[in-house]
Amino acid sequence: MQYFIANWKQNFSLKEAQEWFSRFAPPSTKDQIIVATSHIHLGSITPSPQLSLAAQFVSPYDNGAHTGQIGAQQLRGLVDYCLVGHSETRKDLQETDQLVAQKVRLLQKANITPIVCLDLPYLESQIRVLLLELLEIKNLIFAYEPLSAIGTGQSESPQRANEIAFKITTLAHNRSLPILYGGSVDPFNVTDYLSQEYISGVLVGSASLDPEEFAKIIKPS
Numbered sequence: 496m497q498y499f500i501a502n503w504k505q506n507f508s509l510k511e512a513q514e515w516f517s518r519f520a521p522p523s524t525k526d527q528i529i530v531a532t533s534h535i536h537l538g539s540i541t542p543s544p545q546l547s548l549a550a551q552f553v554s555p556y557d558n559g560a561h562t563g564q565i566g567a568q569q570l571r572g573l574v575d576y577c578l579v580g581h582s583e584t585r586k587d588l589q590e591t592d593q594l595v596a597q598k599v600r601l602l603q604k605a606n607i608t609p610i611v612c613l614d615l616p617y618l619e620s621q622i623r624v625l626l627l628e629l630l631e632i633k634n635l636i637f638a639y640e641p642l643s644a645i646g647t648g649q650s651e652s653p654q655r656a657n658e659i660a661f662k663i664t665t666l667a668h669n670r671s672l673p674i675l676y677g678g679s680v681d682p683f684n685v686t687d688y689l690s691q692e693y694i695s696g697v698l699v700g701s702a703s704l705d706p707e708e709f710a711k712i713i714k715p716s
């Protein structure tokens with residue numbers, strides 16, 4: 496099974512999001528196609544049966560007195576996946592390794608699969624904190640996203656991405672976890688990543704904003 500994930504980041508009004516879905520015509524596949532939208536889109540969008548939705552953010556707290564937060568239990572039923580630990584949320588929203596681990600635990604309790612983004616500066620510490628919080632790392636997806644490749648057009652070499660993906664499975668003591676690559680993925684370089692032994696999908700930013708472009712990235716297995 497391969498994963499093709501669109502991360503829209505902070506883009507699109509509700510109307511623009513609906514237009515995107517009406518134009519999006521992916522090839523027929525049993526692979527997972529996931530769109531990570533803003534919270535404002537959730538509940539108003541009914542994607543086709545072939546698609547799943549992801550949130551881009553979740554509160555590290557259980558329901559209660561946390562003004563401005565949206566919790567895993569509130570996302571339940573609206574999304575199947577949620578991004579955590581993206582380098583942008585680590586920077587903009589002060590998401591630490593510990594907060595990421597708390598979010599993973601709450602998401603799993605709500606039956607939402609976490610997609611945990613990693614980069615080299617915090618790859619080992621994040622996996623260590625996850626192991627402390629969860630005891631066993633399972634029922635989640637990792638995405639290796641080197642900062643130098645995000646939004647720059649300078650994608651990481653597929654061989655190097657594969658080496659890091661192997662390192663992640665080793666540190667997490669779980670060879671069956673899906674590991675994705677993200678960073679300047681486009682229709683031309685995507686197969687170079689998908690053909691790597693330890694990479695089972697891609698997390699796409701800029702190229703996912705155009706529905707035709709994103710459809711071209713989906714190469715059924």
Ligand SMILES: O=C(CO)COP(=O)(O)O
Nearest residue numbers: 502645646678679700701
């Ligand atoms: O951050 C990313 C996906 O989460 C990658 O973004 P780009 O595809 O724009 O490099």
